[in-house]
Amino acid sequence: MTQVAQIVFRAVQELVVGSLFCLALLPSGVIHRGFFRTCVLVLASVLGFGVWVSPTPGALILLLSLLLYGGSLWVPDEKWPRFMLRASLAVGVVGVLILPLVPASGWPLSSEAAAQLISSLPPTLLLGSALIGMLLGHYYLRDPKLPVALIRRLANLFLLATILQGFLLVVNVGVVYLFGGAEGAARIGLLSTSYGVAFLGRLLFGIVGSFILACVIWDTLRIPNVQAATGFFYIAVLTVVIGEFLGRYLWHSTSIRF
Numbered sequence: 001m002t003q004v005a006q007i008v009f010r011a012v013q014e015l016v017v018g019s020l021f022c023l024a025l026l027p028s029g030v031i032h033r034g035f036f037r038t039c040v041l042v043l044a045s046v047l048g049f050g051v052w053v054s055p056t057p058g059a060l061i062l063l064l065s066l067l068l069y070g071g072s073l074w075v076p077d078e079k080w081p082r083f084m085l086r087a088s089l090a091v092g093v094v095g096v097l098i099l100p101l102v103p104a105s106g107w108p109l110s111s112e113a114a115a116q117l118i119s120s121l122p123p124t125l126l127l128g129s130a131l132i133g134m135l136l137g138h139y140y141l142r143d144p145k146l147p148v149a150l151i152r153r154l155a156n157l158f159l160l161a162t163i164l165q166g167f168l169l170v171v172n173v174g175v176v177y178l179f180g181g182a183e184g185a186a187r188i189g190l191l192s193t194s195y196g197v198a199f200l201g202r203l204l205f206g207i208v209g210s211f212i213l214a215c216v217i218w219d220t221l222r223i224p225n226v227q228a229a230t231g232f233f234y235i236a237v238l239t240v241v242i243g244e245f246l247g248r249y250l251w252h253s254t255s256i257r258f
Helices: 003-024 033-053 057-072 079-101 111-139 148-179 181-192 196-220 226-254
Strands: none
Touching: 003 033, 003 057, 003 079, 003 111, 003 226, 033 057, 033 111, 057 079, 079 111, 111 148, 111 196, 111 226, 148 181, 148 196, 148 226, 181 196, 181 226, 196 226
8 A cells, every 4th residue: 555545544444433422422313313314324434444454453434333233223223323423432532543653562652652542543533523513504404403512512522623733733843843853853954855745734724724614613503503504514524634634644654643
């Protein structure tokens, strides 16, 4: 698999895990199952394409658990969808976020691996909350009587994720600058020379742009105007995807986690 494909496929897996977490925050008894089926269809299609291009054991298991969750949404008993959603989320967290960082010698995780795990949480939540927020906002057109508190919950998570993302970027760059020595200074120097355009795009789209959109969405839902917030969620999906791609490209190119 090429470097670009690895970057994209990793982001897709994190998108699925973050989306499952967001779905777990939504009460299934209030929202019609058709919404959850649509979400599963979107996630399975994206993940399935990635698995078709480059199958890995973790991704295959996650896809299988996702399909089982989708199948459980046709079962009348409410406990099965809830159980399968939590099981799929657990499979995703372990298989996508944790196991790839476990060293060949086994547990425990090294300090570097633990830092990577912590750094992967904000983008996972960012991708998931943007996508599910967009899909849920669109579903309000079909069921305008849904409580606004549901989409506001995702908006709050999206805003929190953008703040954490920016905070961790500052911390990661600061650690490299303070403790990386000459090599760290050289890696940071690449951000203003060879990778200056990518770094600027990462800041404008992935950090600043997403944060501004998160604030606008949060403020719009205070009115509340769900339709307008949905439109901003559409734009947020675009800025988050562009920002994450550039951030992962910079990470693989400079070894600085963005």
